[in-house]
Amino acid sequence: MANIIDAASRFQGEVFARHRSLYEKLAREGQNPNALVISCADSRVVPELIAQAGPGELFVCRNAGNIVPPFAQMNGGVSSAIEYAVVALGVSDIVVCGHSGCGAMKGLMKPESLEPMPNVAAWLRHAAAARSIVCEAYPEDLPEPERLQALALENVRVQLDHLKTHPSVAAKLALGEVRLHGWYFEIESGAILALDGASGAFAPIIEGKAAPVAFAPASRAPLALAAAE
Structure with a gap:
């Protein structure tokens, strides 16, 4: 200390x-950040450093496992941060950033290790879908490092889906006023992978080249109601 x-x-x-x-x-x-970043609380992952952002440029929300609880399930700090960033600050981009060697993902892979930490275990239930995907859709003989990476990547996808359940985000997506990004930070190499919504794959972010976007719908008008017969 x-x-x-x-x-x-x-x-x-x-x-x-x-x-x-x-x-x-x-x-x-006052502040006027362009983006909300939801990242893991891991001390090795510093969103402002990764994005080379200065004071006032990012609105950051960090928690174990870069989790976004579905809107209907929890009214807590993450949900409040999302709502404030979208409604009050008007951010145009939201990034969910996972990373390599994530302790939360290790705990998700081995639930027995979470027995002494019931609050962590309960929190990680919001990532249960990612674990099911890896268990069911990936080869059983996948080596543990690759399985951990797959889990972290699938978790980013799952949390992006949860993000779209938040009314403030859903409204801005419908208007084409916000874009969602899924990132994966590789601590050992410094590489950043971004989810390409068009292909469904993660691709490296390369200097001078536009990064893939996970979800960026075109602006559209509200659906017209059919006339009653």
Whole structure:
């Protein structure tokens, strides 16, 4: 803890001093982030660092396993963060970011390991569909590292589906005012894979090339009601 306290004490004199005008502007005008990032709480995954974003540029929500509970099942911090980001802040993009070596996914693979952590076990039930997909649709002899990666990738897909159940997100999707992105961060290489909604595959994000988008519907007008006969 001493190193954290030391760093905090240096922040105002070193870091803040270099960016004083930016912080003063943010304090005066408020935040206006372009994207909401829902990532794992893993200490090795830092969304602002991955996206090279500065203060005010990202609205970040972190939790064990980058989970998005379906709207009807939980009114909690994640649901509130999503609603605030979409309605109050008007973000145009939402990213769900999984990662390699995820402890939550390891626990999902081996539920017995979660017995001492009942709250974690209950939370990870929101990722149960991903585990079922890997158990049923992937080869039984898949080596454990590949199985863990497959689970993390499928979990990103599942959480994107959950995201679309939130009324605020559903409305913006129908209007074409928000795009959904599924990312996977490989800690050991720094590679970032993005879900391509058109092909259903994850593809590397390459500098200078537009990243795949998981879900970006075209704007459409509300459906007309059929006239009563």
